Amino acid sequence: MERETVNSLLVKKYNQPVPRYTSYPTVPFWKERLNADEWTTNFTTRFNELNHINGISLYIHLPFCESLCTYCGCNKKITTNHSVEGAYLEALEKEWMLYRKLMKQTPLIREVHLGGGTPTFFSPGSLERLMKFLLKNTLIHARHDLSVEGHPNNTTTQHLKMLHSTGFRRISYGVQDLDPAVQQIINRIQPFENLKAATDNARTAGFRSVNFDLIYGLPLQTAESIERTINKVLELQPDRIAFYSYAHVPWTSKAQRLFDESHLPDAETKLQLYIKGKELLIKNGYADIGMDHFALPSDDLYIAWKAGRLHRNFMGYTTQNTGLLLGLGVSSISDTGNAFAQNTKTLHEYYEYVNAGRLAVHKGYFLSEQDISFRKYILDISCKGETWFNNADLPVLEALVFPKLTALENDGLIEWNHLSVKLTVQGHYFIRNVCSAFDLYLHEVNSRQQLFSKAI
Known part of the structure; x- marks a missing residue:
């Protein structure tokens, strides 16, 4: 090549x-004080228009992590106290019921994605409770897609069996990098053996698509270390790979201030890291789908791309485009096609809103x-x-x-x-x-x- x-x-x-x-x-241009009544009207109208045609997509934000990954710009809450699971699930249930009251039709669920944070921070029992509550008295679309993000270190066989029994067929593991020095500086220590076990266990449980997230441009990465990481990843043949550019935004992600910026590759070096990774992936049968995404020809993402059905939203590239994405949980974003709404970003405010029987929307935009x-x-x-x-x-x-x-x-x-x-x-x-x-x-x-x- x-x-x-x-x-x-x-x-x-x-x-x-x-x-x-x-x-x-884009989000910086949205209005800081979204009119909740206008959002309610917009959501209700769009749900009535779209639900019976395409179904709806659900994104559930599960914000808890046991340790801080210093590169991460996601909305997360660091804790080792798992008693937080119950209160958060109760709030999610209340929020979902607020939206259910606006739905004059039975919701047709086309897509569910559990994101975070670390969804597998939650116990298998907690995730089972969540999914049973969400899917109760709903219809499931014939071409549904249920997916979850997992951490290789804490995704157990019990998680995988329960999720598969609920209908999940795709899991995405946050790998980022497999070089020990890079893992150390970004505070994400996960041995290759853990990743292999999590991958094998997912396939044994019946997941048909196992995806990896990788990042290029992290501190201490070199062309040699990226090549080693990609080659190790190729041993496991993930069905798709998101090869993201590291976003250095220390003005919003304070943990990134822990980096010595001299450890970050410059722009030209960073692009060479991407090119090296892309060359290895293409050589080994992956197709370049679009912005930072690669997939094997057998994967649904590749099939949607070839058919011209690929869509992009807050979850990245997706095979589904229902026209209505409802986000539940702290900081989640909803998209009705002609309006956006984002929930409040702090747990305290989120609980305050839903416990008072109010939607937690705070910021948004009407297009x-x-x-x-x-x-x-x-x-x-x-x-x-x-x-x-x-x-x-x-x-x-x-x-x-x-x-x-x-x-x-x-x-x-x-x-x-x-x-x-x-x-x-x-x-x-x-x-x-x-x-x-x-x-x-x-x-x-x-x-x-x-x-x-x-x-x-």
Whole structure:
């Protein structure tokens, strides 16, 4: 296989802070005080429109972890006290019932994802209680997808058997890196033997898709250590791999301030880590699906990508696009297609809201028709590598977007005309930058504001 190269001048030029585009408009531009009544009306309307057609997606945020991984930017609560499980499950149940009261139809469950935090922090009995409560008096779509995130160190055979019996068929393990020095500095010690056991146990339990999350750009990573990690991962043949760029955002993730920034690879070195990992994955049969994701041809993600059905939301790439994603739990985000709502980010406030019989939504955004149209352009580029323009958008496109596309074309990142735009091979490495050409809100950002991680 011919070795891929990326122009170093382009790396320096485009290594700017830009969003990951799991939503549009992106979270920093949402309103801090969402009108709960307007959200309730919007959710009810969209549920009645979509539930009987596609079903709905559920994301459940389980925030607890027993130890702090210093690279992590997720909303989490560090504790070894497992008595917190009961109070949190009770709050989730109350929140779900608040939404059930808004549903005039029986909910048709198409997708459930348990994320965190560490969902397998919760005991098998607690997770079983949660799923029984959520699925009680619901319908399950014939093409449903239930998935869970797990930690290799604490995902037991009891977890796996219980989850499989409830309908889960996909599990994603947070691996990040297998080099001992890197694991030490990011405070995530997990021997390869633990990962192998967790993988083997999931397959024995009947999970048809075992996925790994890896990160490039972590402190102390080198080309040699990345190669060793990827080769060890390949021994286990995960069905899909998310090979994420480390997002260094110490202004929002205080634990990242523990890093000596001299231990972080520079932009050009970091991109070479990605290229090295990608080469090994492609050589061993994985397809490059899109932004940081790889899958074997037998995996549902690959099949959806080939069929043009790939979707992207707050959970990353997904095979499901119901049009309505309901997030439950602290900091969870819901998406109705024309509105976003995020729950309050602290446990204290979350409990306060739901115990008072109120939805915990705090921040959100109601999309305009223009927002919806430009969101589609960004999703198309993220999921398909190309998009087609609507005539009604041409005045805005010509004024604000086409000049940016011309600059991107001059750098060899895209090919475009007044009908469509398509990524080039080189442009695939700068997909976030290409998406940002369609972001009509970025011009509002003060250059001194720190809102997003760098593109590379």
